[in-house]
Amino acid sequence: MTILDKRTELTTAGASLASFSRDLYARGWMPGTSGNLSVRIPVGHGETALITASGRDKGSLTEDDMVAVHAQTGDVLVPGSLKASAETSIHAAVYAATEARAVIHVHSPYATVMACRTGESDRTTSLRLERFELLKGLGLDDPSRTEIPVFRNWPQVQMIADEVDEHLGTHPDAAPGLLIADHGITTWGKDLAQARNRLECFEAICQLLVLGAMDS
Numbered sequence: 551m552t553i554l555d556k557r558t559e560l561t562t563a564g565a566s567l568a569s570f571s572r573d574l575y576a577r578g579w580m581p582g583t584s585g586n587l588s589v590r591i592p593v594g595h596g597e598t599a600l601i602t603a604s605g606r607d608k609g610s611l612t613e614d615d616m617v618a619v620h621a622q623t624g625d626v627l628v629p630g631s632l633k634a635s636a637e638t639s640i641h642a643a644v645y646a647a648t649e650a651r652a653v654i655h656v657h658s659p660y661a662t663v664m665a666c667r668t669g670e671s672d673r674t675t676s677l678r679l680e681r682f683e684l685l686k687g688l689g690l691d692d693p694s695r696t697e698i699p700v701f702r703n704w705p706q707v708q709m710i711a712d713e714v715d716e717h718l719g720t721h722p723d724a725a726p727g728l729l730i731a732d733h734g735i736t737t738w739g740k741d742l743a744q745a746r747n748r749l750e751c752f753e754a755i756c757q758l759l760v761l762g763a764m765d766s
């Protein structure tokens with residue numbers, strides 16, 4: 551791959567990240583600069599990820615608002631004026647433990663309600679999901695039920711990332727999503743479209759739970 555090819559690859563990936571971000575913002579899932587997205591791209595030795603810059607209005611991103619990082623460590627590859635997302639280490643933990651090529655984190659309302667209700671301030675808990683038809687949209691071996699972890703919302707993001715790393719390392723069949731207590735949801739997939747589709751399934755399931763679909 552030539553330098554020009556690499557630059558084109560990065561620009562295309564950046565434009566795609568910006569486009570998905572604008573769409574998720576328009577749904578109200580990334581209010582007040584919240585949320586972040588990344589893609590793992592085949593440049594270098596396949597270890598590069600492009601991630602949204604920190605603190606930007608996620609409804610008006612362009613391809614210039616992205617930062618190249620090492621996919622599995624989150625280390626910034628080309629230091630510049632932009633700061634990588636504050637949650638880069640969580641994306642890196644997902645890339646290190648899974649085959650994911652795209653990760654999306656949002657503060658969508660229903661998933662966040664469930665993260666508030668299910669999470670605890672002193673330990674990782676989990677949210678059991680079963681019966682919903684939409685579980686089939688998550689790519690699970692057994693779509694009849696799954697359990698997604700709800701991590702403590704440590705102020706030090708690296709501590710969340712360490713717990714994500716440990717969880718995914720010990721649960722190879724884990725569902726492609728996690729909640730952070732009182733915070734939001736993170737999902738992943740083979741590309742941005744699949745990660746977004748899975749996010750829609752999680753959000754819709756959480757909406758049904760909030761509406762009391764399984765209450766007796």
Ligand SMILES: CSC[C@@H](O)[C@@H](O)C(=O)COP(=O)(O)O
Nearest residue numbers: 582583584585586604605635636
């Ligand atoms: C608007 S505060 C939200 C942040 O604390 C964080 O949770 C978030 O989702 C966005 O962080 P960012 O560093 O912009 O990627």
Ligand SMILES: [Zn+2]
Nearest residue numbers: 584585655734
């Ligand atoms: Zn967040």
